[in-house]
Amino acid sequence: MTDKKPKLEIRNLRKSFGALAATDDVNLTVYADEIHALIGPNGAGKTTLISQISGEIMPDSGQILLDGKDITRVPPHQRAAVGLARSFQISQLYHDFTVEDNVAMAVQAGTSKRFSLWRNARKDESLRKPAREALAKVGLEHRANDLVSSLAHGEKRQLELAIALSLNAPVLLLDEPMAGLGAEESMLMKDILQGLKGQYAMLLVEHDMDIVFALADRVTVLVYGHPIFTGTPDEVRDHPDVRDAYLGNE
Amino acid sequence: MTRKYIVVGIIFALLILVPPIANVTDDTFLVSMVTRFVIYALAAVSLDLILGYGALVSFGHAAFFGIGGYVVAIVGFHMDMGDTLFGWAGSNSALVIWPLAMIMSAVVGAVMGALSLRTSGIQFIMITLAFAQMLYFVLVGLVQYGGDDGLSITNRNLIPGLDVDDNTTFYYVCLVLLTVWVLVCRRIVNSPFGMVLRGFKQNERRNVNLGYAPMPYKLSAFVISAAGTGLAGVLWANYALYASPDMASWLKSGELMAMIILGGMGTIFGPIIGAAVFLGLEQILTAWTEHWMLFLGPVLILVVLFSRRGIFGWLVGGRNND
Numbered sequence: 007m008t009d010k011k012p013k014l015e016i017r018n019l020r021k022s023f024g025a026l027a028a029t030d031d032v033n034l035t036v037y038a039d040e041i042h043a044l045i046g047p048n049g050a051g052k053t054t055l056i057s058q059i060s061g062e063i064m065p066d067s068g069q070i071l072l073d074g075k076d077i078t079r080v081p082p083h084q085r086a087a088v089g090l091a092r093s094f095q096i097s098q099l100y101h102d103f104t105v106e107d108n109v110a111m112a113v114q115a116g117t118s119k120r121f122s123l124w125r126n127a128r129k130d131e132s133l134r135k136p137a138r139e140a141l142a143k144v145g146l147e148h149r150a151n152d153l154v155s156s157l158a159h160g161e162k163r164q165l166e167l168a169i170a171l172s173l174n175a176p177v178l179l180l181d182e183p184m185a186g187l188g189a190e191e192s193m194l195m196k197d198i199l200q201g202l203k204g205q206y207a208m209l210l211v212e213h214d215m216d217i218v219f220a221l222a223d224r225v226t227v228l229v230y231g232h233p234i235f236t237g238t239p240d241e242v243r244d245h246p247d248v249r250d251a252y253l254g255n256e
Numbered sequence: 257m258t259r260k261y262i263v264v265g266i267i268f269a270l271l272i273l274v275p276p277i278a279n280v281t282d283d284t285f286l287v288s289m290v291t292r293f294v295i296y297a298l299a300a301v302s303l304d305l306i307l308g309y310g311a312l313v314s315f316g317h318a319a320f321f322g323i324g325g326y327v328v329a330i331v332g333f334h335m336d337m338g339d340t341l342f343g344w345a346g347s348n349s350a351l352v353i354w355p356l357a358m359i360m361s362a363v364v365g366a367v368m369g370a371l372s373l374r375t376s377g378i379q380f381i382m383i384t385l386a387f388a389q390m391l392y393f394v395l396v397g398l399v400q401y402g403g404d405d406g407l408s409i410t411n412r413n414l415i416p417g418l419d420v421d422d423n424t425t426f427y428y429v430c431l432v433l434l435t436v437w438v439l440v441c442r443r444i445v446n447s448p449f450g451m452v453l454r455g456f457k458q459n460e461r462r463n464v465n466l467g468y469a470p471m472p473y474k475l476s477a478f479v480i481s482a483a484g485t486g487l488a489g490v491l492w493a494n495y496a497l498y499a500s501p502d503m504a505s506w507l508k509s510g511e512l513m514a515m516i517i518l519g520g521m522g523t524i525f526g527p528i529i530g531a532a533v534f535l536g537l538e539q540i541l542t543a544w545t546e547h548w549m550l551f552l553g554p555v556l557i558l559v560v561l562f563s564r565r566g567i568f569g570w571l572v573g574g575r576n577n578d
Binding site for chain 1: 444447454458461463464466467468470472
């Protein structure tokens, strides 16, 4: 890593649902140009953590900092504007819109035209062109005019990523971008993410260890809501606690 | 796409040709009947803007229909009595009264929307219904303005250069306003704002995640919709020369929804067909029986079962996501 500036910092974050500590004193730093993977067994609280960073769930205590600025209480609809883009584990798309419409919605969110009542959104090249460029980045440009409901699962995952990219946010929160993908599609997605490496600070939740070890600069292991270890992929692979808690079970 | 424009073209061509046809067939009632279609279409199109595109099922839109009507009636009442309204001498000009009524509807819509849009789904339906019923009983309680019986209106509001007392002229005034409103609504649903509104219908979570706060968009749409429905109320009061609490009753809200479902939700043009079919069926069937809803019910069920986008969707054919 060339840039050691912390982009996203999570300090002492806690969130309980009743007696269940879903997020238990999480400290985590994502640097500006790294891919930071978040792994852990099912129910470890990975998605809950992502949801707190993206503002959908309010933590009980602790802080979330972006570029050193406290954004813990920024409402969810302003998180994209301050610099956080999230892709969902279960694709969140507009099913009656075309693929290009879906991405244009993200492009439009960052412009002053978002509240315009009069111009034609579908003929506005300043919204459409960036949308097509984002689709090209994920290899979906040939599907631009098709309805989302006609996409295959893998294509929906690519679209989900294109939407997140179009928010022009420096931080990407990627919640299992490979969820439900076959081996070939996973490889494609891996290549896409590899190509984006260095351009964004990425927090990547992923189950497939081969992909995590291939992509990530650093890995944090989450068990029962608590990070038990953070290190390089090699360190994580060799760490005895991690083997016990996670890898050993695989 | 082209088939859609042919259907829309035929609808408007028919509407334009109604007075000449009535002239030829010497049917004096026809123009009057179609004027009612057009006025209700204006209200239904307005409601479709939020119901069809924003999934905001307002069961209280009759409130704005009533407000529009009562603004015309109350101002006229005070002018007839020769007194003032809050120190204002009043006006009989459509150019003053009609925008005033739209603003009143928009203001009430803003308050009603701001409170009811905090909820969603069934709660939203019930709270909008509750607001409209509140207004209904306020109108019933306004003894000075006729209470239950409503208010008669002596004269239609004047438009410079037009003889609005002529039924054909008045019909064309209504048709022009409907056309303009339909164009405005089409423009809105295809704008960036409209895309966001439709986004809330399809996937609110994604919309918020992209940075769109629900309230400003939903409330703006609600207010625009209220203003359009208020204008329809204005036209109704001018047409019937009468405003009564029934204009704001929940039955009226239900009728507007039935028109939208019949014609095609989320199509803007569909509710025009819906209004014509609904009121046309009422006209024909009430000649036989007062229980005409018995026949409307099955028609509604058939339309809902066999066409996702109502009669308009069926006429346009294919899959049309516009």
